[in-house]
Amino acid sequence: MINLQQDAEGFIRMNRHFPGSVRISITFADGTAEEFSGQQLNHAYDGALAEYRAQNHMDAKGFSRVSKQRIDPGNKVEFVPVHPGMGS
Numbered sequence: 001m002i003n004l005q006q007d008a009e010g011f012i013r014m015n016r017h018f019p020g021s022v023r024i025s026i027t028f029a030d031g032t033a034e035e036f037s038g039q040q041l042n043h044a045y046d047g048a049l050a051e052y053r054a055q056n057h058m059d060a061k062g063f064s065r066v067s068k069q070r071i072d073p074g075n076k077v078e079f080v081p082v083h084p085g086m087g088s
Contacts, residue, residue, distance in 0.1 A: 001025055001035075011079035017042045028084050036087045041080070048080045 002024045004012045012026060018038035027033045058064055 003027070006082055007079075010081050010083065012082050013078060014041065014045050014080045015076060015078045017045060026082060028082070030084070032084055034084060034087060040087050041082075044080050044082060044086065045077070048077050052077045 002018065002022060004014075004024060004026045006012055006026060006028045008029055010029070018024060018041055020037065020039040020042065022038040024036050024038060024041055025033055026036060052058075053060070053062065056064075
């Protein structure tokens with residue numbers, strides 16, 4: 001089991017997908033804790049990545065829609081928003 005801690009802004013650090021079958025416990029800023037599957041958090045990561053790309057005018061592969069150059073840091077997010085009850 002992997003244990004993660006939510007920060008004061010409501011995010012967890014997650015810079016890659018977790019294996020789908022792994023169990024992950026998140027302790028939220030209010031002191032409550034919930035358990036999620038890797039697959040549930042991978043969906044949250046994918047949503048955060050899609051939002052990041054849309055806000056930065058990137059296509060689905062992380063390339064700028066304006067120029068032909070790739071934008072660094074290369075279409076990655078490190079922080080994913082989470083909240084109690086999101087796995088339900």
